[in-house]
Amino acid sequence: MSTATEITHYVVPFKLHRLEQGPNLQVKCTRDEAMKYYKQMRTIRVMETTASNLYKSKIIRGFCHLYSGQEAVAVGMEAAITLDDSVITAYRAHGWTYTRGVSVKGVLAELTGRHTGCALGKGGSMHMYGKNFYGGNGIVGAQIPLGAGIAFAHKYRDEDSVCVALYGDGAANQGQLFEAFNMAKLWDLPAIFVCENNGFGMGTSAERAAASTTYFSRGDYVPGIWVDGMDVLAVKEATRFAKSYALKNGPIILETATYRYHGHSMSDPGTSYRSRDEVQEVRQTRDPIGKFAELATSSGLLTKEEIKKMDDEIKKEVATAAEQAKTDPELPPEELYTFIYKNPPANTRVRGCDDTIWAATK
């Protein structure tokens, strides 16, 4: 039996850049919230592990960048925004696709390229979309000006919404980020720029790529906050603060200190540039799901049995979705030629690989 309906959790202090006051160091969490956050993080973890196995069986092809270890960022941020806010991220997008409302099946079937995938199998791992979720972007850094543009649209239409635009420590050195920060600040765009700092841009450590690794301060005139990205409640509170700030004052940067267990992608074992011991240590001492489960159970918010029950349900849900992702068919051949243009004229024909192939489109 759980003994608490609400707890107060003390987070690791935030670091502030150009801010007099920051988010609260005490964060409340109710039973319902705890169940939700645990379930979401755990689902992402199991989903990504399943994706990893599907990739090794060669059922998923191409690039596959897994989010395992970083779950607290997506789940924590999502907890402080609504589906009327927008999110755009880079290619490590499966976790975000899920928190934005796409089902596990929608994610896995997209990874396996089936028509039941969230982009009908036309996008794949790096190009998943949902309502107010703009992917899934393959070109490092390109999503940041896009995110500023989405924030621009929110402001243009007088909406009370922010755009959360995420990037990694590797992308943090891209020039177009600074171009976006400049315009966001000039025009007071309601944008929350989030650096998911997992310590590595592919195989290059943050220290080897960046002259300054205090990513939360690199917006210069844009205020920033450093957050412990392994603590879902800290991320939630920082996001709550950031959204409120952005709607009133314009852009703000969050740097979430996080970690990825897998390599950069499934092509990278992830052990040539860091030791297995390091990865193990993080898993054992800083795992976001483990830490949160411990917090929830030790404080009496959730019981171990409730956690086990959720684990079992999630395992079943993901396994069922994986089966369907393996057996659902791909789109039929004529769909190669669709969704190139919106509302193309009726007589439009698309050329195939030789001049006898002229396909209809829509």
Next chain:
Amino acid sequence: MSSFLVSPVTVKMATLCKTIRSATATASKLSQFSRLLSTTPRCNVQMAVRDALNSAMDEEIERDEKVFLLGEEVAQYDGAYKVTKGLWKKWGDKRVLDTPITEMGFAGIAVGAAMAGLRPICEFMTFNFSMQAIDQVINSAAKTFYMSAGQVPVPIVFRGPNGAAAGVAAQHSQCFASWYSQCPGLIVASPYSSEDCRGLLKSAVRNDNPVVFLENELIYGTSFEVSEEALSKDFLVPFGKAKIERTGSHVTLVAHSKAVGLCLEAANELIGQGVECEVINLRSLRPLDDQTIIESVMKTNHLVTVEGGWHHCGIGAEVVALIMESQAFNYLDAPVLRVTGADVPMPYAKSLEDLALPQVKNVLTAVKKSLNIS
């Protein structure tokens, strides 16, 4: 071939009447002639290309509150080439925005705004600078509708001057028609006349797909006759439909943008030799109106393409290929020939620059070679 039997002077006058009635005037020389002939229609309004573009944008900004314009110097400076003159004064900061000199950033912001439902017109001061932003044009704007299986349309217009100007040398003179036309997911327009500019730009703004709108700085100041219809606020020119600027039966000349004017000049000179050119103004590069070209070639049996850009993988190369693959191939009496820019980066010195860009004489050379005349 019967025109060879008629005196050159009669042919010239008759052809001029036909030209003026059926095509937009291309130079003041011709409109002088039009005053002398009692059979010509009432004169329409003269409109400069920059005013055509300006009025099109003004009307579209008025029509749809989601439309806005951004770019370097478009607002308070009235536009580097004065194309956006008066728009900021009329519509203010919300609808007309000056950006910093950060193409990749502001093009990305424009694309993001379009993804989120607005309808931006993003100006590149020249398309040479679009190279800094080309990833956003291609990978973000052109491909997202496809990658998202139709969930995220990108209704954006990228516009600005393309190709050679005058004396601006190599980094400021490149033609990007081929580069952008190659990519599925983009619509690419290359207007010539004021009517083209009005109708195509309005279509571009109203289209739900990313449109690359290639203007030409050297004809911003040129005035063309525009019909009453073209002045209407809902005047739209469809994409993928070329315009026959001048009918003829001996050889087809296909061009886009400023080169259309070059073809019309060459056509006028060739009248003196009894050669009647059919001049096709492509207007759209993607989709390309292959049908109009094919039908014309089936009539004239000779084809010369004319463009300002380089020959290698150029628009002319695409036209040659499509003719080879079409039924028009069987109607060719000579191979298709291309007239293009010289295969060099643009030099500065005037005499060299003149040699780098196609002139009337190059078109005459190609036509005569095609027709096997001297």
